[in-house]
Amino acid sequence: MAETLSSQQVVDITKQHNFGTWRRGKQWNPLHVVSGDGCWFTDANGKRYLDFSAQLMCVNLGYNNQAVIQSIQQQAAELAYIQPSYTTTARAELSQLLLEVLPKGLTKFFFCTSGTDANEAAFKVARMYTGKTKIIGRYRSYHGSTASSIGATGDARRWPSEPRSKLPGVVFSPEVNCYKCPLKHSYPECGIACADYLEYMIQNEGDVAAVLAETVVGTNGVLIPPPGYYQKLRRICDENNVLLIADEVMAGWGRTGKWFAIDHWGVQPDILTTAKGITSAYVPLGLMAVSEKISAFFEDNLFAHGHTYEAHPLTLGPAIATIREMQRLNLVERAVEVGAYLGEKLQALKAKHKSIGDVRGLGLFWAVELVKDQAKKTPFNVWQEKLDGKTLVVDQIAGKMIASGIFLQAWMNHFVIAPPLIVSKEEIDFALTALDEHLAIADQLVAG
Known part of the structure; x- marks a missing residue:
């Protein structure tokens, strides 16, 4: 029988052989x-x-939550893995269920393993679809830790990895922060100047494929946009042939009192990315959802993306259970x-x-x-x-x-x-x- 580790041994082994993320090792005492x-x-x-x-x-x-736990057990017993070029019952059932809860008009899905992965997919899709390069992000933002997603992150977590992992073609705009406006304006007298500035950037940068926004900024301060912001941003994107990517990794799945935060403003993004609450984090699952016009484009054009764990069966069943539990419990x-x-x-x-x-x-x-x-x-x-x-x-x-x-x-x-x-x-x-x-x-x- 294997030796039972004491709690202190568990902590010591973890510290010695694992990285404490976003911190110095000596400061980590898990x-x-x-x-x-x-x-x-x-x-x-x-x-x-x-x-x-x-x-x-x-x-x-x-x-x-026993419903989610049982869904993991059931899926593991039925089929623990199959490559993404095949399909499973869970994949079809989850796709149908997503049509009930996602913002209307988002009808095609890419299942991955995290919010980082979902945003990586979104960047590639935006560039393939538009044929353009640049993505406009915001300074107080976080979109993930892999090369592209950290490059598109506005906060200082990207600083240690620059310039090597700087995502080519990403430019940053001021965040939407009515408490402490980076443009030193006041709402509503400003006329939503932060959105106007984004339009100025689009028109002067050129080659802009998409605007990337956490619908409600998460870790960087739960920044709530003022009324009219997203409606104005949607109009600006449409008038300039630019896609709107809504990062709902943290703000989605009922967190804000809507299934997705963007629903508060009645705006449909072109691409939505999410993760975290989709399975209540019981298993790692990310999702990229796209509009019908983007979906139609890839009927005749190569969807040049994918990985081994795409649509992993063990992650999809728990997502179904999570959504149904959210519905059951209101x-x-x-x-x-x-x-x-x-x-x-x-x-x-x-x-x-x-x-x-x-x-x-x-x-x-x-x-x-x-x-x-x-x-x-x-x-x-x-x-x-x-x-x-x-x-x-x-x-x-x-x-x-x-x-x-x-x-x-x-x-x-x-x-x-x-x-x-x-x-x-x-x-x-x-x-x-x-x-x-x-x-x-x-x-x-x-x-x-």
Whole structure:
């Protein structure tokens, strides 16, 4: 019988032989997690933690959903793998189900393994379809970690890999951020100047294949576009023969109170990419969906893309189960109801704490942004400090939260609050009581 590893051995072996992503190895001390149930996960010492960010904003159904687990077991027993040039019942059933929940008009699908893969496919499709090269992204964005997707990422995570992995033909535009506009305008007086600037870029860059946008920016701050932004962007893309790619990797699957965030604005993208919540992250699955005009193009033109794990059977059955569970539990509608409760509680925290500059969100997708000067909106930390491995103010507070039995995703100067869609109001109260206490760390550092 193999030797049973102690929890400390598990941690030590992991640190010695694995990479801690987006961090220095010496700073990594991974928590040994052994189980999860509902909105809670448990470490090897038996301590339970409320997951207030659904891990990487992906465990939308919470832990231990039996319908999804059974679908994995059933598919593994029936057919664990077949190459993507064949098909399976799960592939056809999932395709039919997607037509019910995706924005109308997206009718052709490419199944892959992650959001990164989905965006890589989208870039290739946009270029093959249009015959053009350039993709316009936004500075506060994240689209993945492989060469093309990190090259199209606007935030500083791309800096260490440049220039070798810089994606040729990607240019960046200002983000849509009405709290702290990079163009120094104010909505609605600005007339949505950030969209106008994108049109200026399209007309002066030339050779633009697509505009790439996280419909609601995720890790970089849950940035909610103002009313009319996406309608205006859709018109600009149409008038200039440019495709609109909606990255819904994080914002999709009920997170914002709609099946997909773009549904809030009634706009159909040409290409939609998603992952994470499609299986509640129980198995790795990504999806690229395209409009009928793009689908028709590839009837007579080579679709020059694919890989070994495309439409992997083990990933498709769980996606079917996840969507059906979301429908059974009315989780999209529930995100609206419970999200309103969460939003009210967060606004109350803002009124109480001088370190909170902004609270914003949709459904069960929120950010709490910290500042050391509310009037000037001055952040506590800057990107270079993070890249240098400095412990940021939000990291200090997140450390206190985990010690209190609550996991909260911290990034730069904000927290991403995105619990599983099954979270209860009592669990929200439990987490926010702790956050209220630990925000004293930031309050003490506020200027003046």
